[in-house]
Amino acid sequence: MTTETIGIIAGGGQFPFLVAQGAREAGLRVAAVGFSGHTDMSLAEKTDAFRELHIGQLAKLLAFFHDKGVTRVVLAGAINKPKALQIRPDFKAVKLLFKLKTKGDDAILTTVAAELEAEGLHVVSALSLVPNIGTPAGVLTRTALPQEVLDDLRYGWPKAKSIGSMDIGQSLVVKSGMVVAVEGPEGTDATLRRAGELAGEGCVLVKVYKPGQDDRIDLPAAGLQTVRTMIDIGGACIGIEAGKSLFFDLEEAIALADAHGISIVGLTPEEMERA
Secondary structure, three states: OOOOEEEEEEOEOOHHHHHHHHHHHOOOEEEEEEEOOOOOHHHHHHOOEEEEEOOOOHHHHHHHHHHOOEEEEEEEOEOOHHHHOOOOOOHHHHHHHHHOOOOOHHHHHHHHHHHHHHOOOEEOOHHHOOHHHEOOOEEOOOOOOOHHHHHHHHHHHHHHHHHHHOOOOOEEEEEOOEEEEEOOOOOHHHHHHHHHHHHOOOOEEEEOOOOOOOOOOOOOEEOHHHHHHHHHHOOOEEEEEOOOOEEOOHHHHHHHHHHOOOEEEEEOHHHHOOO
16 A cells, blocks of 8 residues: 655744644655745655745646655645745746736635646645644633723624735734734734734734635644743733634643733634624
């Protein structure tokens, strides 16, 4: 019986490492592509085959996966978006980009996923390999959730969904019933720091799954670093949509959040849309 090979399109952070570990623990081979300036290249040590490429080298990515017998592909890890603007696409990537009316995250990634599928590479959610990193529902910390924080979460929820539907970002920051920062290309941590500079202590992060987005790619994510950033700005709560998002190092994150009086909440539509 031939062992199946999983392909990983790897961005930054620990996410690709967790997917590679989950795949190998499941008895699968792993072939990964990493990108110069974005991916931790030590990922190569955790895979059976690895190729470093520049963003935009789509033809080489496809050729590598076909050569290694990849059948399923996972997109895992963040891409530094300002750096990604310096993309030098090959001819195959140029043809894909030319089809796009907009260049938002969801538009680009959905188009790439469709091209992978057209090439016989089945794109799957990382949660199919590492289900334990999904965000549970409800208040996850011992730290109480004050009514004013719950009010801010409910205030921010529809607005975060709205910017998500426009493929702008996945998160915003609220304080006292006012949006003080909206996520752009800089990412969540930088958005939080900007909110802290503008509004001071007590900020509430609302991070959601974009309406209509492909649930196999670019899922909202938070983790230990998010808690550390909240500590730095004196933040009050991390609210992230349950079931449709990732939370890295959850036990450590909860312990650290509790030590600093920060709430972590897995948001649900039922709770957020309650009158």
